[in-house]
Amino acid sequence: MLNRRKFLLMVLISAIAPSLQACGNADNTAKVRVLSGSIPSQVLGAFERQFEGEQNLDLNPISQLEDLYEFLEELVEEENSNRADLVTLGDFWLKTAIEKDLIQPLDLEDLSNWNALPSRWRDLVKRDQQGNPDSEGEIWAAPYRWGNxxxxxxxxxxxxxxxxxxxxxxxxxxxxxxxxxxxxxxxxxxxxxxxxxxxxxxxxxxxxxxxxxxxxxxxxxxxxxxxxxxxxxxxxxxxxxxxxxxxxxxxxxxxxxxxxxxxxxxxxxxxLWADVWVRPKGSERFLEPILEWINFCWKKETASQIGLFTNGSSPILLNGNQEEIPDDLKADELRIPPSEILERSEFLLPxxxxxxxxxxxxxxxxxxxxxxx
Missing domain, CATH: 3.40.190.10 (Periplasmic binding protein-like II)
Known part of the structure; x- marks a missing residue:
């Protein structure tokens, strides 16, 4: 259902993405396929201002999670020349993407905001080689938005x-x-x-x-x-x-x-469901801007923007420190449910x-x- 707000967000993302790419050339720009409407234009602008062209992103919004999963399949099956260094994926597809060797692990534990994620969201993306949850497994994705x-x-x-x-x-x-x-x-x-x-x-x-x-x-x-x-x-x-x-x-x-x-x-x-960042199989370039972008998505300010301007919330808003969260978000129990309801909720695991x-x-x-x- 494409409502007016989502349409405007798609237009804004499409407008900002070329300017992000223009900050550098194709040889030093990370290519990102993102679910339309899951990242506000305000976040993209803030990232651009913070790094002043040092970490460049070419953002390409895609309207459906199914299309993003199919894009990952095409990268492997058809050796698609339209590469991507980072892609949005729904957590429900994570097991299949790992089993089919469509994605590769991410080294996230040294990022300053990794531990700001609640443990449940960190556990969600730790998987074995068959894509099953494994507390000792590698990190296969970076959760940045969730809903229920x-x-x-x-x-x-x-x-x-x-x-x-x-x-x-x-x-x-x-x-x-x-x-x-x-x-x-x-x-x-x-x-x-x-x-x-x-x-x-x-x-x-x-x-x-x-x-x-x-x-x-x-x-x-x-x-x-x-x-x-x-x-x-x-x-x-x-x-x-x-x-x-x-x-x-x-x-x-x-x-x-x-x-x-x-x-x-x-x-x-x-x-519960989560939108996560994954790294396509075969992508070897631009690890630094990718890590900077993932870490930026986990900043408290970014998390608040995701909660205010998308139809989802950020797991960072659930980590117990509520001081920096806007009052409009704190008062919205649909975006930040009572802890007792959240504790009784579950991801659909494989x-x-x-x-x-x-x-x-x-x-x-x-x-x-x-x-x-």
Missing amino acids: TIIAYNEDKFRQAGYDPPTDWEDLWREELKEKISLLDQPREVIGLTLKKLGESYNTDDLDAISNLKSELSALHKQVKFYSSSNYLEPLILGDTWVAVGWSNDILDLRTRYPNIRVITPNSGTA LSEETREKYQEVWEETRMYSDSK
């Missing part, structure tokens, strides 16, 4: 009907919400929130051990009017559904554009092939549920 799965609801609908608004996953099963919910078309998300409702983990590896999982999923399926991973907000905006479950980077803008739409982070915790197949099997059984809804 949240609930949006139409406040007018609940008030007019005299119902309490939702506060947690369990509310999705309430009788009055039958056929009034839009959900992501994602098995890890839907099965995961159901597991969370049952007090289990998003990363449960033995679904057969959860005896009431399938019955709970069937009951939730009766509540759903619409599944989509791209257009799940339109039914909520139009009033066709009362509740939508989706990703924070899609939903946050609704608060100002549609005052009747309210947004909450479920009390029992939710799924599953074994057998477990992935089980999730898909359970998902297909749920979607084929044929009783009247």
